[in-house]
Amino acid sequence: MKNELQLSDWLPTTNKEVKIRGWEALDVILFSGDAYVDHPTFGPAVIGRMLESFGLRVAIVPQPNVNDNLQDFVKLGAPKMFFGVTGGCMDPMISNYNANKKRRDKDAYTPNGDIGFRPDYATTVYTNILKEKWPNTPVLIGGIEASLRRVTHYDFWSDKLMPSILETSKADMLVYGMGEQPLREVVRLLEKGVPFNSINTVLQTAVLLNKDEKIPKNSNWEDIEISSHEVCLKDKKKYASNFKVIEQESNKLAARRIFQKIGDKTLMINPPYPTMTEAEIDASFDYPYTRLPHPKYNKRGPIPAFEMIKFSINIHRGCFGGCSFCTISAHQGKFIASRSQESILKEVDTVANMPDFKGYLSDIGGPSANMYQMKGKVQSICDKCISPSCISPVICSNLDTSHKPLTELYQAVDNHPKVKKSFIGSGIRHDMLVPEFNKNADPKELDAYTEEVMTKHVSGRLKVAPEHTSDPVLKLMRKPSFKYFHKFKERFDKINIKKGLKLQLIPYFISNHPACEVEDMANLAAETKDMGFQLEQVQGFTPTPMTVATVIYYSGYHPYTLKKVNTPITKKEKDEQHRFFFWYKDENKAWIKKTLNKLGREDLLSVLLPEKTEKWRKNKPTGDAKNTFNDAVPFNQRTAEDKVRFNGKKRHKKKRRSS
Template structure:
């Protein structure tokens, strides 16, 4: 069968509509047999199972895939958060699809969704009605697939979403503290559609519809499959990279670390890079086909212009879905991120190159938001993965086509990168002209190093200065989120983040513009503890630096290793994938807590532990800096140790025995 080149821009044109917010279930994709029957569908082509509640909004993956298939003539239904504990009626109720089952654990990796960085069970779930915990299992991709394979052994199963995408090759699982093979080995699925899946899911559907067998479909971009070991190339060449086998990675952590460098570099190539291969066993190997080239503006517009209701399905009437509340009056203007932060999976999932929507598409969605019945005049976010990368890319596209840099901003902004914020400013101005809109805000994180970078091109530098001023004056809803992540240059270098000096510069600008305009807005920085390379001394300095800025930190987190990031590979192996050098990592709960306590130096309950830590790491100079009112701890400790010594001396059995011996008379 000849392979078809699928372009999502070929989807049937959708009329510009203003969604109706009644309880007409036909406006949503069906979720029950009754809804399927009401639409007159008969047998469905594709049935999607999702670990999230069904919200018909372009920020929710199942809705995007469902609407994309629907727009191309396929009959699609969604089963949100199926019950896997009972008689499995949720898995049976819609019967057997003609083409395939689609599975996604949801918008987050299920283990991040379920557990904290300390591996404690969370009490809520933002993607579930009422925030209720326990509506999905651990590893839903595996659990759902096992159930469907048992019930319908002959129906193809395709997995997508963050969980499957980031686990497509051998990966470290923090929650089980072990190296696991590709999820293809653990779950009885036929294929992974990794990353943003509109194009690959259409290719899969078209080829199955045309009579191809799922086992014979091995060449679709942005998919991963298991193949017989005989297909494994003998060696790496221009088009194929043979990674270290899973069994060897189990024996030698350095080999797993070396694999990741290839995985990241190929994912960051404009043309999708080479095909990746990894041997699983004596019989099988994993083949990961290259990513698609970035979506064109026309293609990404088609995805966002589909007739989403932008509302949760009526089955949830009266119930609040926290994740939806956060994005209900927001819109995303682009995909991709060229920041390349070591701890982030955005570029691995969406790509490094920016795919930007047209001004017309953004304005169309903004108008739809203003027509929502609960709209109060404020758009909460004109954003994206990084809020201010809209419309950006290389001046010379030819250089971008051969580039394998994981970050366009680290260690310094690429000279070929067009950092002009002109297009973004135009969007802000056009959106703010819409009737019924009082104000639009930027709720996504802003890369201040990008906005403040001096290019030497006067027009660009002037526009970017205007952007910073416009952002701070008109698009901050009281609090602006930025992510310096740390204050130590050594740690920041491992994170692929700019020096903390740039935060000082941005804060100075922020304060100056606020003062000039009579504003009292807050700058909210994000910080991470226990990141690879970070020591207690680094955290002590972070505490001192932020205290001197007058900050009591709120947005903080302990580093959580998640599959397919540089930071996770360092955490697991102890070595940097690019340099091969050993890197210190805080891995025990005690070491992690010793670092985390410095975020909350202002809590008196943490003071004794912090002072003790500062003496242990020879940073007594910071005791007075953090606690000016504190007495000399060394004197306190000396008295305490002397008292303890005397108590031990008194209670020592040998000393007691000597004291109890009768004295000899002279």
């Protein structure tokens, strides 16, 4: 395939490549914080190919150098329509830093994983340079960094409340969410002759109006004003209350237009587009991608993010989970946009015929692997819904959770003569496979899907994300009770034995999430140890813009109740919670013993470190059986009294530290 491709098969990145195409001028120039990979999983490539399909002359400047004479920002001149800017497929601050604000030593979206090619706050940095160099050319920003920073937001890395990125970047327009639909309309209006600065009523866009600009009228929209940026700086509760409006309006199919004052300017966020139709999302995967990194990187080494998805297939967008710590639904929406089976199989055939394909597809998935083709049974009910999640606290009775289309899709993919095996690398919502939780579905259908995945689409390990064991923490996370993980594990073990498999179940967990106490982490460690797990896939909570958990982390208030929520803030608090994941390490044992003794939780100590509790065992009080704790009994067989004691219902109370 590489030998058949010409340099002109990629979008041009240099003047030489522009000339190869015979162009004298460009209509749109895209700037990206990622290396240029011409693949439908990479947003800049999708947008570039879509604009190209309109007949526009499009170029892309990937990872421009901001530390030299800024030649990358002027080498292609000014486009006729606009500059498009994105920080990349991930928020640049997540790409550059870990949860402890330490610099990462690898950037997955750069050749060889090299660091230093993407500045912090890339969208703002790139846009400010472009506005300085080309003050008369409009700049349109998009991608996840811009999308999640479209209103007043808390920035974890600077520990500040920041205004809309439109204010800091000086951009002319912001596209939030997935960009195909709004960009199509922006281009249509520009080609019609409408000046860029007059385009301010396109759905799923935001603009910053000067004090002398009139508010555009639209009789089809209702309006709502949220607390100003200046009010948010003074009042954390007002900042928190803003988020409820923003999240609910982002998820509604008939949303209101949002206004927010920033100084003497007015931020105007237009309602989102309806969910993409099957034909629209199919079209995004049908552009003439080379599916390869640009040849300019051939000598620099592989791009880790590309290597990960090179032989994978994305089958849908969106996620109706609405997890409090996750940004997927905030960016892609809570309603699922699924590709047709025909479109997916067409891409499978393309991948299967790549010269280096060995017969193994690394992933058939999406934001959540098992939400394909799921939607409301009665659309009019969804039209009025304002819930941020379709499955929390319970699965909506209007949600069709059938896994049959997905099972049939897997089987159709595996019927391709060149596919030896297709894996499911995306996260699976295990709770939706538990009949006791997913009461909408046929239990036999759920078992059929689970068995299909376990027997044909897993290589040794199945990864799922219960995230925590504490019900109060899980409730705030918008995740189901941990009892459903127990139920899933029972089914997993049953199929493992039935089919003679030796698969491992690998659970993901988060520490120092809002509402989580040290005692909750001790419970987590004890309960997962009791289940036979020695945890590997763990992480500390990282506050990212546009999530419920981040709003709580900064403000101390839950945006939906405006009640106080305790949150680990200091490094010491976070480190202490995280240490419980690694109870089995020698360097943590003395600290764990001291901490649990201080909390009066010798019961947990006897589970985690039985060798450290011999003295306590010999001298533990005798008396009423319900006040003692038998750690030899498996957790799921313990008495109700034991479980109450084990789970620490009398939670340790602390005053929340000021942020």
